[in-house]
Every structure is written in structure tokens, then in C-alpha cells.
Amino acid sequence: MTKLSVNINKIATLRNSRGGNVPNVLQAAKDIENFGAEGITVHPRPDERHIRYQDVRELAPAVTTEFNIEGNPIPQFIDLVLQNKPTQVTLVPDAEDAITSNAGWDTVKHKDFLIEVIQEFKQNGIRTSIFVDPNPKQIEAAQYTGTDRVELYTEAYAEKYAQGNKNGILPYMECAKVAQDIGIGLNAGHDLSLENIRFFKENIPGLDEVSIGHALIAESLYQGLETVIKKYLQLLK
Ligand SMILES: CC(=O)[C@@H](O)[C@H](O)COP(=O)(O)O
Numbered sequence: 001m002t003k004l005s006v007n008i009n010k011i012a013t014l015r016n017s018r019g020g021n022v023p024n025v026l027q028a029a030k031d032i033e034n035f036g037a038e039g040i041t042v043h044p045r046p047d048e049r050h051i052r053y054q055d056v057r058e059l060a061p062a063v064t065t066e067f068n069i070e071g072n073p074i075p076q077f078i079d080l081v082l083q084n085k086p087t088q089v090t091l092v093p094d095a096e097d098a099i100t101s102n103a104g105w106d107t108v109k110h111k112d113f114l115i116e117v118i119q120e121f122k123q124n125g126i127r128t129s130i131f132v133d134p135n136p137k138q139i140e141a142a143q144y145t146g147t148d149r150v151e152l153y154t155e156a157y158a159e160k161y162a163q164g165n166k167n168g169i170l171p172y173m174e175c176a177k178v179a180q181d182i183g184i185g186l187n188a189g190h191d192l193s194l195e196n197i198r199f200f201k202e203n204i205p206g207l208d209e210v211s212i213g214h215a216l217i218a219e220s221l222y223q224g225l226e227t228v229i230k231k232y233l234q235l236l237k
């Protein structure tokens with residue numbers, strides 16, 4: 001079974017665009033869990049343009065499913081994670097000015113650094129995952145960092161799938177096999193959507209979790225528009 005963790009960064013982005021507390025990020029997380037999602041993912045960035053550090057502090061005691069905090073393990077991120085003890089921390093090497101995550105770790109080059117931070121998180125009872133490009137060498141090297149899982153960066157798959165090219169799944173299948181052979185857990189995320197998720201799931205054995213945000217929120221918006229417009233029209237009669 002693959003768990004669905006909903007990334008709520010985009011809900012925070014909408015809230016931040018107006019100040020105030022609409023939509024309410026904490027309530028949205030609770031509702032998302034009530035609707036059946038099996039996890040909540042947040043990706044606080046240093047400029048707090050989406051999820052804020054304070055959101056993380058409020059979400060940590062409120063989330064009853066799996067809480068997953070993603071981010072670049074700079075000192076303030078490490079402190080935030082250790083103070084709030086999520087189920088899982090996903091390490092993502094994103095630059096401060098990146099619009100969104102755009103690359104996985106080089107687990108060979110950064111092995112010593114990753115060993116150090118992963119050890120600290122695991123000593124505190126937090127499951128670890130490393131965000132990686134779909135390259136089997138990166139998965140093989142990830143096992144020497146002591147991480148529990150890797151998260152396959154699925155942007156390349158999603159882009160090819162949208163162009164009608166199903167071969168984009170091939171490197172991910174190879175990575176899944178390596179992960180299974182070495183006994184490392186497997187997550188995936190970035191640009192997964194209602195359109196491309198089934199094919200991905202059908203072809204990737206041992207997929208523990210997907211985290212989905214951007215498309216899921218956009219799809220929810222589209223699928224909810226008709227209902228809400230009809231409600232306004234009713235009230236305006
Ligand atoms: C780690 C990752 O894959 C990203 O997809 C990221 O967490 C998305 O966050 P944003 O929606 O804030 O870009």
C-alpha cells in the first residue's frame with residue numbers, strides 16, 4: 001500500500017497572499033486527514049514564503065497521521081525538526097532562491113554531511129528520507145548514509161508523461177529495484193497528479209509514500225469551482 005501525504009505549502013501560499021488566516025492552514029490539515037489522507041507534508045523555506053516555521057509548530061501536535069517536514073538541513077531547519085519531532089524528515093538540497101525543489105542530493109559527494117544529519121534525526125526517533133534524482137547510483141550510495149528511505153524526484157517522469165512519453169518511468173523502475181535489493185524504503189514526489197499517478201504506482205513496486213501538493217491543490221480548485229459558483233448564484237437570487 002502506498003500512503004498519500006498531502007503537501008499543504010500551496011494552501012499557505014494562498015493565505016500569505018492576503019495576510020490574515022484564510023484559508024486556515026491548520027484547519028485544512030485536519031480536514032485533509034479527515035478526508036482520508038495518510039500524511040501531511042510541509043516544506044518550510046528560510047524566507048517563509050509558503051509554510052512558516054510557526055505553522056510547523058502548530059501543526060506538529062495537531063497532525064494525527066504522518067507528519068513529514070521537507071527541507072534543506074541548514075541549522076535553523078535542523079532545530080525546527082528536532083523541536084517538533086515529525087514522523088519523517090525529508091532532506092532536500094534546494095537553494096534559498098529556488099522557486100521549488102529542482103534537484104536531488106548527490107549522495108556520493110555529500111555522504112559525510114548526510115551521515116551526520118541523518119544520525120542526529122534518527123537518534124531523535126525521526127524517520128529520514130533523502131530526495132534524489134532517479135539515478136540508481138544515487139540510491140546505492142544513499143544506503144551508506146544510514147537513511148531509512150529515499151524520495152525519488154518525479155519531475156522528469158511527470159514532464160515526459162505529459163508529453164505522451166511513457167518511457168520516462170524506466171529510470172524510476174530501475175531505482176525501485178535497487179531500493180528493494182538493498183532494503184531501503186521508497187517515497188516519491190514532485191509534479192505527481194491525477195493524470196500521472198496511476199501509471200507511476202502500477203510500475204513502481206514497493207512504493208511506500210507519495211507526497212503531492214501543487215497538482216492536488218490545483219485539481220481541488222478546479223473540481224470545486226462549479227459547486228462554489230452555484231452556491232453564490234443561489235445566494236444572489
Ligand atoms: C521536495 C519536493 O519535491 C517539492 O515538491 C516541494 O516540497 C514542493 O514544495 P513547493 O510546493 O513549496 O514548491
Ligand SMILES: NCC(=O)COP(=O)(O)O
Pocket residue numbers: 007041070151188189190191192211212213214215216
Ligand atoms: N515531496 C514532494 C511534495 O511534497 C509535493 O510536490 P508537488 O506535488 O507540490 O510538486
